[in-house]
Amino acid sequence: MRLRDPEAMNDLVSYLLRSGVLLSSGIITLGAVLALAKYGSLSTSAFFVYLPNQIPHGTFNVSFSGILSGLAILDPFSIIELGVVVLLATPVARVLLSVFLFAAEGDRLYVYVTIVVLALLLFGILVTPLIPLFNA
Secondary structure (H helix, E strand, O other): OOOOOHHHHHHHHHHHHHHHHHHHHHHHHHHHHHHHHHHHHHHHHHHHOOOOOOOOOOOOOOOHHHHHHHHHOOOHHHHHHHHHHHHHHHHHHHHHHHHHHHHHHOOHHHHHHHHHHHHHHHHHHHHHHHOOOOOO
16 A cells, blocks of 8 residues: 555545444444343343433443443443443544544644644544633
């Protein structure tokens, strides 16, 4: 594959995006099937009802450590959360891939601009939830 060829670069980026969406869809579908198998079709709908005075996601842990511990016991909702994390990581992976593609192309300006975009993305994802009163 010639990385300096714009067509090849576009093909690689589109393959990454398609793969991320398909992987995420498969993981979420697996989690939904496991939730139906574990809880039955009638009681599963209660997990998706939004009540304004309650936590929308129920009582399961949505932190990374909570997802990992839930995956260890094949908790369906942790599997669904993993699928959402994969879906959110897909565009971040696209920006990271763009840094390497622009570097292979030798376009230093776009490498720097894309690194700034990546830093802003990661800041928004990882740091802003830690800012006090940001979740208000």
